[in-house]
Amino acid sequence: MSETENETPEPSPPEQSDLDYKINLLFPGVVVRKDLVKAVKGNAIVPTYVLEYLLGQYAASDDEATIQAGIDTVRKILAEHYVHRSESELVKSTIKERGRHRVIDKVAVTLNEKADVYEAEFANLGIRGVVVDSPVIKAHPKLLVGGVWCICDIEYFHSDDQRVVPWILGSIKPIQLSKFDVEQYLEARRGFNTEEWIDLLLQSIGFNPAMFSRRGKFFQLVRLIPFVERNYNLVELGPKGTGKSHIFSEFSPHGMLISGGEVTVPKLFVNNSNGRIGLVGYWDVVAFDEFAGKKKRTDRALVDIMKNYMANKSFSRGVETLGAEASMVFVGNTSHTVPYMLKNADLFDELPEAYHDPAYLDRLHCYIPGWEVDIIRGEMFSDGYGFVVDYIAEVLKSMRSQDYSDRYQQHFTLSPDISTRDRDGIHKTFSGLMKILYPGGEATKEEIEEILRFAIEGRKRVKDQILRIDSTMAEVKFGYLDTAGTWHVVATLEETEYPTYYHRGRKEEENEPEEPPTDTDPLSGGATSAGATSTDKPAEPEPEPELFQGHRDYQEGQRGVSFDSLLVPYLRGATEITIVDPYVRMFHQARNLMELVEGIARGKEPADEVTLKLVTVENQDGPEKAQRQLEYLLQIKKSAGVLGIVFDVELVDPTAIHDRSITTNTGWKILLGRGLDIFQRMADSPFDLATKYQKYRELKGFGITYLRETSE
Structure with a gap:
C-alpha cells in the first residue's frame, strides 16, 4: 500500500486560545484541531467528514500526546484500508490472498430486479455485483442514491460458476455518527x-x-x-x-x-x-x-x-x-x-x-x-x-423538524406589504439562523433583531431583482416595526452602495434621504457631471457644496467610502486638528492615521502649516507591542513633517477617553463611532486595489456625527 501519507510534516501544536480551552472543556470528545485534517489526508481523495470521523475516534483531545498517537493511528488506517484507484488491483490481490480485508471506499447499491438482489459497486476498488442483504439497505437507504463512504470488510471466495461474483460483503458501516446527546449539546451551548x-x-x-x-x-x-x-x-x-x-x-x-x-x-x-x-x-x-x-x-x-x-x-x-x-x-x-x-x-x-x-x-x-x-x-x-x-452535521439534522420562525414576534412585526412568499423566505432564514446560533431559544432582543434584519435582506435581494425582471409585480417595503411602533427600513448593501443603478427603472421614493458621501473612481480620474462631455468648454468653478451636518450610519461590508470623502472636506482650512482615538496601536490602525495625514496634506496649500495632535492610549499588551506602537507614531511624525504637518502625540489613561472624535479650530467636531479603525482586514497584497485605494475596502459597521459650532 502507498505510504505517501506519512510524508506530510507533523503540524506544530498552535498556542491554545481561551476559546479553544473552553471548547475542549465543554465538548470533550466531539471536537478536533482543524489543521489535523491536512496532516492526515496525504493524497487520499476523501471528503473532510470522512477524515474527521476517523480523527474523532482517535484524536478528539487537547492532549498533544493523544493527538499525535491519534494522527499516527488514522494515517495507518488510511494507508492500510483507504483504496486508491491506482492501487485497486493490489488491494484486490490482498483480499484474495488474505481471504478478508477491510477497505474504506464509496459504495453505491442498485437493485438487480432479475436476480431479486441488491448489488454494491465500490467506486475506487472497481468491483461490482457484490450482494448486499436487505436489512443493510433498510438501515442505510442512502446507499441506493448517490453512494455513501463506508468502512467495509470484503471477503473473497472463488467459484467455478462464472455467474457467481467472488466478492462477499462481510460487514459494512457507513461513516457517520450513530447517535448524540441533544441535552448535553444545549447545555454546553x-x-x-x-x-x-x-x-x-x-x-x-x-x-x-x-x-x-x-x-x-x-x-x-x-x-x-x-x-x-x-x-x-x-x-x-x-x-x-x-x-x-x-x-x-x-x-x-x-x-x-x-x-x-x-x-x-x-x-x-x-x-x-x-x-x-x-x-x-x-x-x-x-x-x-x-x-x-x-x-x-x-x-x-x-x-x-x-x-x-x-x-x-x-x-x-x-x-x-x-x-x-x-x-x-x-x-x-x-x-x-x-x-x-x-x-x-x-x-x-x-x-x-x-x-x-x-x-x-x-x-x-x-x-x-x-x-x-x-x-x-x-x-x-x-x-x-x-x-x-x-457531530455538528447530526446536530443540525436533528433540529430540522423544529420551527423557530415565530421567535421574533414578541419584539417585532413584519411590514404588512410583505407577501406570503416573502414572509416564508424571511421566516425560514430566521428560523435556520436561530437554530444554528441559539438552539435553546435564549436570545436577547438585539440578537433577534440582528438575525431578523439579515433574513429580510436575504429575501429582499431576491425580490428586488424579480421586480427588475417583471415590472408588473407590486413593489414591497421591506422592514419591520418594533413594539414602540418605530419603523425600521432594511436595505441590501448593494442598494446602499449603488443607489443610481439599483433603482434603475423603479419608482423613486418620495423624500428620499440624502445619499452618504462616496468617492469617485480613482482609476477614472474623477466623475463627470450629468450631460457633460469631454469636448465641453470648461465651466466656471462651482462654489464648495455645503457640508452635511448630523448623523450617518454605514453598513458592515459596504464599499465606496474613504477618508477623502468622509473626513477631509471637514478639515480643510483648519490649522489646528485634534484626534481622540484610543486605538492607534496596531500596524493597520497606524496606517489608517497616516492615510488621513496624506488626505490633510492634499487638502491644504503647500505653504500652510497644520498642527495635528493625537490623543491616544499606550498599547497595554506588553512592552514589546508598546515599543512597536511608538515606532509607528514616530515614523508618522517624521513623514508628516515633510508634508508641512506638525504631528504630536499625547498618551493618556484609558479611562480619560470617552468619545472618539476629531475637532478643528474652524468649528467642526466629528464624533467617530469606531475612531479611524473603520476598514476591515485586507489581504495586504500589492496587487489588490484595496491596498492602495480606501474606497475598495470593506467597511466595519459604524456611525459618524458631524457637529458645527457657531461663533457668537
Missing part, C-alpha cells in the same frame, strides 16, 4: 456567549474567525441553513474561489453536491419506469454546483417539476403525489461586477435562461451575495478547535 459560539462554528467549518467580519461570518452560517431547515431554497452567485460549494461537498454526510448539468428528472425526483425515488427522497441537501451559465442547456420539464417542488415540497409520480424534505442550493460564478449587472441587467443575469424566470426565482428564500465573500486564502484556514463535522 449555554457556556458560550454569542461571539464565542459564532467563532466555534466558523472553526468547525474550518475557517479562522479572526479573518472574517461579523457580516462575513453570517454568510458562512447561512450556508449551513439548508442542513438545519427543511425545504430551504438558497442561491449564491459570486466570483470564483470563495468556497461556495465546499460546505455541500465536504461538510456533511447528509448533503449531495452535483454538477448543474448532470441532473435529470429521474435522478433528482423519480424514475417513472421503475418508481425509484431520486435524490430529494434520501438527502437533506441537494446542491447544484456550477449552476450559472446563460447558454447552458436546460430541461424544461425539470425546471417545471423543480418549481412545483420548491413551492409545495412535492412532486408527481404518475397519478401519485410524493413529498420530500430536501433543501435545494444553487451556486454559480458571476463574470461581471455588481454595478455592471445592476446597470445592464440584474443580479440573476448569469443564470440559464430557463431559470431566469420570476416564477422560479420567487421560490428562492435567500440570496447570498457571493461578491461580498472573500476569496479563500491559506491564512483563512483555522488551526483552532471545532466540532468534528460529523
Whole structure:
C-alpha cells in the first residue's frame, strides 16, 4: 500500500486560545484541531467528514500526546484500508490472498430486479455485483442514491460458476455518527456567549474567525441553513474561489453536491419506469454546483417539476403525489461586477435562461451575495478547535423538524406589504439562523433583531431583482416595526452602495434621504457631471457644496467610502486638528492615521502649516507591542513633517477617553463611532486595489456625527 501519507510534516501544536480551552472543556470528545485534517489526508481523495470521523475516534483531545498517537493511528488506517484507484488491483490481490480485508471506499447499491438482489459497486476498488442483504439497505437507504463512504470488510471466495461474483460483503458501516446527546449539546451551548459560539462554528467549518467580519461570518452560517431547515431554497452567485460549494461537498454526510448539468428528472425526483425515488427522497441537501451559465442547456420539464417542488415540497409520480424534505442550493460564478449587472441587467443575469424566470426565482428564500465573500486564502484556514463535522452535521439534522420562525414576534412585526412568499423566505432564514446560533431559544432582543434584519435582506435581494425582471409585480417595503411602533427600513448593501443603478427603472421614493458621501473612481480620474462631455468648454468653478451636518450610519461590508470623502472636506482650512482615538496601536490602525495625514496634506496649500495632535492610549499588551506602537507614531511624525504637518502625540489613561472624535479650530467636531479603525482586514497584497485605494475596502459597521459650532 502507498505510504505517501506519512510524508506530510507533523503540524506544530498552535498556542491554545481561551476559546479553544473552553471548547475542549465543554465538548470533550466531539471536537478536533482543524489543521489535523491536512496532516492526515496525504493524497487520499476523501471528503473532510470522512477524515474527521476517523480523527474523532482517535484524536478528539487537547492532549498533544493523544493527538499525535491519534494522527499516527488514522494515517495507518488510511494507508492500510483507504483504496486508491491506482492501487485497486493490489488491494484486490490482498483480499484474495488474505481471504478478508477491510477497505474504506464509496459504495453505491442498485437493485438487480432479475436476480431479486441488491448489488454494491465500490467506486475506487472497481468491483461490482457484490450482494448486499436487505436489512443493510433498510438501515442505510442512502446507499441506493448517490453512494455513501463506508468502512467495509470484503471477503473473497472463488467459484467455478462464472455467474457467481467472488466478492462477499462481510460487514459494512457507513461513516457517520450513530447517535448524540441533544441535552448535553444545549447545555454546553449555554457556556458560550454569542461571539464565542459564532467563532466555534466558523472553526468547525474550518475557517479562522479572526479573518472574517461579523457580516462575513453570517454568510458562512447561512450556508449551513439548508442542513438545519427543511425545504430551504438558497442561491449564491459570486466570483470564483470563495468556497461556495465546499460546505455541500465536504461538510456533511447528509448533503449531495452535483454538477448543474448532470441532473435529470429521474435522478433528482423519480424514475417513472421503475418508481425509484431520486435524490430529494434520501438527502437533506441537494446542491447544484456550477449552476450559472446563460447558454447552458436546460430541461424544461425539470425546471417545471423543480418549481412545483420548491413551492409545495412535492412532486408527481404518475397519478401519485410524493413529498420530500430536501433543501435545494444553487451556486454559480458571476463574470461581471455588481454595478455592471445592476446597470445592464440584474443580479440573476448569469443564470440559464430557463431559470431566469420570476416564477422560479420567487421560490428562492435567500440570496447570498457571493461578491461580498472573500476569496479563500491559506491564512483563512483555522488551526483552532471545532466540532468534528460529523457531530455538528447530526446536530443540525436533528433540529430540522423544529420551527423557530415565530421567535421574533414578541419584539417585532413584519411590514404588512410583505407577501406570503416573502414572509416564508424571511421566516425560514430566521428560523435556520436561530437554530444554528441559539438552539435553546435564549436570545436577547438585539440578537433577534440582528438575525431578523439579515433574513429580510436575504429575501429582499431576491425580490428586488424579480421586480427588475417583471415590472408588473407590486413593489414591497421591506422592514419591520418594533413594539414602540418605530419603523425600521432594511436595505441590501448593494442598494446602499449603488443607489443610481439599483433603482434603475423603479419608482423613486418620495423624500428620499440624502445619499452618504462616496468617492469617485480613482482609476477614472474623477466623475463627470450629468450631460457633460469631454469636448465641453470648461465651466466656471462651482462654489464648495455645503457640508452635511448630523448623523450617518454605514453598513458592515459596504464599499465606496474613504477618508477623502468622509473626513477631509471637514478639515480643510483648519490649522489646528485634534484626534481622540484610543486605538492607534496596531500596524493597520497606524496606517489608517497616516492615510488621513496624506488626505490633510492634499487638502491644504503647500505653504500652510497644520498642527495635528493625537490623543491616544499606550498599547497595554506588553512592552514589546508598546515599543512597536511608538515606532509607528514616530515614523508618522517624521513623514508628516515633510508634508508641512506638525504631528504630536499625547498618551493618556484609558479611562480619560470617552468619545472618539476629531475637532478643528474652524468649528467642526466629528464624533467617530469606531475612531479611524473603520476598514476591515485586507489581504495586504500589492496587487489588490484595496491596498492602495480606501474606497475598495470593506467597511466595519459604524456611525459618524458631524457637529458645527457657531461663533457668537
